[in-house]
Amino acid sequence: MTDTELVTDSELMSIGAFAELAGLTTSALRFYDDAGVLRPHHVDPSSGYRFYSRSQLTRATRLRQLRAIGMPLPTIDRFFTASAAEATTLIDEQVARATTQADEIAHAATALKASLDDADCRPLCAVAGPVLAAAVHQVLASTADDPDFPVLGGVRVEVDADGITLTATDRYRLATRTLVASRLPTADQPWAATVSGKDLAASTSLLRRSPSVTLAARATTLDLRMADSTKTPDSTKTPDSTETPEKFETHCRLLTADFPDRSVLLASLAAPTHRVTVGTRQFLKALERAPEKVGLRVADGRTTLLLPDESVELDGTSTGHDITVWFELTTLYPALSNALGSDVILDLRSTDQPATVRSADDGDLTTLVMPCRPH
Structure with missing residues (x-):
């Protein structure tokens, strides 16, 4: 549907009525007319009054939204003639620019405030x-x-x-x-x-x-x-400079x-009932095939990762009676991927209490991970 679609005089509306429906001001509509991005459907030759059709509301609404994210008028011109994929790219590029500008302003303001004290x-x-x-x-x-x-x-x-x-x-x-x-x-x-x-x-x-x-x-x-x-050191400097x-x-x-x-949270944790020591690399490799939730089973001194179509026995040791604890992949994987050293220790408490993930070679990185329901 184009802005030049034929409509009857009775279907046209004044600039004020159209502005109210589009969520724009009349001055903005006049500006967009002069800029060539939203022409009126009809201009009375004698009075100069602008009239718009209902079919132009979609363009007007999108124009208002594009201006809300700060898109400049030349880019808006390209937006209205672009394919859906190209238009999406233009939006993403504008958001990236706006985000960068906002970060730069925030950092400049932070530095300015810091200079005051x-x-x-x-x-x-x-x-x-x-x-x-x-x-x-x-x-x-x-x-x-x-x-x-x-x-x-x-x-x-x-x-x-x-x-x-x-x-x-x-x-x-x-x-x-x-x-x-x-x-x-x-x-x-x-x-x-x-x-x-x-x-x-x-x-x-x-x-x-x-x-x-x-x-x-x-x-x-x-x-x-x-x-x-x-x-890079300046080669023209003398040795003693x-x-x-x-x-x-x-x-x-x-x-x-x-x-x-x-400190309150850590002090309130119950004592671990199970301790699992496994290789970090093998654990992460197995999790690459994992769905949204994974189970960690401890039984007979062995640790098994439960996946939908298979069970992966992990190299290492475990203590405690038989238990299976389930975790969201999005909480467990980052805790393991940021661990230090080649092994990790997982201290389990129960199926609904936080598990502690520690780096076995360097115990000063500690992560608590909440279990979840299996289904």
Whole structure:
């Protein structure tokens, strides 16, 4: 159906009536007419009044939606002549641009706010950048993008005399990772806050190439100060001259909502009734064929993964009486894929209590995974 479809005068409506039906203003309709993206069906030659037909409502509605996502008019022109697949691509590209712009604005605003409280900047500790990047990646698998509970998209960062602890949870999983850090002389008190997971994720590429990262706390941000070790030395420098590495600083926003207390949760767990030690690689390989839910059976000292059409016996050991615990693939797989070392330990409690997944070679990465019903 085109905008030039023949209609009778009685079927035409005024610009005001059409604007109300389309959810647009009359000034917007005049603008879109002048821009050539939504012409009136008829313009009275004597009065200049614009008239529209009901058949134009679909185009007008889509135009309003496209403007709502910020699509520029030249692209909108292409949208209305594109195939469905091409139009979908144009929408995706616009959303990607808008998301990038929103992130850039948010980061600029965060840096601006951080600059307002320079006097309150508090150095905390220093840690190896690649190690911190790996830890962030490991715990981020347990975050959630939940508009109703934005704090679940954050990572709880705690700095004390023992080092740095990172914790994340989506209410179905909880991951906690502890790192050894060099405490700075000025960091005489423990510090804890919930840090934006998105900001930490955006910082990992810089963290990975920085041998050392200094953490500093402000009122609204956790600052990560890095030295770039990838700069090529200047061959024109004399042997006794030094070149200061380029410094980078990124500001990660602090979230103000209360974060679930991991110490209370961990202390409330019942003692494990079963312990399973298996090879991580074999476990993950078997899960590649898994459906939405998988069963883990412990019987006679053996551990078996239950799939729809087969059972896979896993190499390793297990203790405890016969039991089968079911898990959602989307909660179990990330816990295993981020484990450290070649083996993992799973501590089971019952069919409806959290299971603990620990790295057998390095027990400071711990993930709690909730079981599910088998059907």
